[in-house]
Amino acid sequence: MGDILRVCALYPSRMNIYADRGNMILLERRCAARGIGFELSAAEHGDSIDPGAFDLFYIGGGQDRDQVQIAQDMLRTKRDALARAAEDGKVMLAVCGGYQLLGESYELADQVIEGLSIVSLKTVREPGPRLIGNVVIELEIEGKPQRLAGFENHGGRTYLGEGESPLGSVISGFGNNGSDHFEGVRHKNVFGTYLHGPLLPKNAWFADYLTALALARDGTPVELKPLDDVLEDAAHRCALDAGRRSRR
Numbered sequence: 231m232g233d234i235l236r237v238c239a240l241y242p243s244r245m246n247i248y249a250d251r252g253n254m255i256l257l258e259r260r261c262a263a264r265g266i267g268f269e270l271s272a273a274e275h276g277d278s279i280d281p282g283a284f285d286l287f288y289i290g291g292g293q294d295r296d297q298v299q300i301a302q303d304m305l306r307t308k309r310d311a312l313a314r315a316a317e318d319g320k321v322m323l324a325v326c327g328g329y330q331l332l333g334e335s336y337e338l339a340d341q342v343i344e345g346l347s348i349v350s351l352k353t354v355r356e357p358g359p360r361l362i363g364n365v366v367i368e369l370e371i372e373g374k375p376q377r378l379a380g381f382e383n384h385g386g387r388t389y390l391g392e393g394e395s396p397l398g399s400v401i402s403g404f405g406n407n408g409s410d411h412f413e414g415v416r417h418k419n420v421f422g423t424y425l426h427g428p429l430l431p432k433n434a435w436f437a438d439y440l441t442a443l444a445l446a447r448d449g450t451p452v453e454l455k456p457l458d459d460v461l462e463d464a465a466h467r468c469a470l471d472a473g474r475r476s477r478r
């Protein structure tokens with residue numbers, strides 16, 4: 231088992247709304263509690279990336295304005311490396327605005343933002359309100375049913391291309407577009423989701439799954455030492471309850 235988790239955060243100074251940087255803090259704390267090293271690097275505007283130098287890539291959410299500002303740079307300086315990392319089975323977690331940029335495009339009223347095209351999906355602005363509120367989704371991980379809870383706030387509606395699988399199905403909330411009951415995407419080890427919260431502190435089990443996958447050397451998630459998760463389990467239950475109460 232690898233004893234260090236090497237994480238690359240993409241544009242953390244811009245793509246970090248709704249406390250999304252808490253996802254990195256949680257990964258770091260859980261690594262520390264298990265005696266696993268943790269290295270966090272930032273790839274900002276103009277920086278190139280060595281896809282082999284990291285186990286996990288992360289991008290948080292952002293306003294449309296932030297997405298416009300990073301998209302071209304991301305295509306120019308990081309696209310090929312990220313595509314290679316995704317093909318090689320590296321773990322990627324992309325939240326909301328970051329998730330939208332994994333796909334081909336994000337269509338706004340007066341412009342189209344070109345995405346990384348790592349995953350086949352498109353995001354469009356359609357008439358209608360922003361999709362806001364608590365979310366609970368159901369998903370299957372390694373053959374086991376699980377739940378993720380979080381909070382969504384997005385104007386874009388995302389539609390998955392043929393052959394892509396959603397991360398989960400919506401139990402409460404809107405998910406990808408408010409109509410097909412899908413939430414997020416999973417493509418190899420690339421995970422896209424609309425769930426803020428931040429996501430990982432509300433779903434520590436998922437942080438562990440990503441860590442176990444990222445540290446895997448042969449594709450099989452490594453076994454992680456169990457931690458005392460009394461508070462983390464309570465936070466998860468609380469987030470699930472919030473989703474249930476606002477069930478639509």
Ligand code: GLN
Nearest residue numbers: 291292294326327385386
């Ligand atoms: N700007 C995007 C939208 O409104 C993403 C927002 C977000 O990251 N919360 O759809």
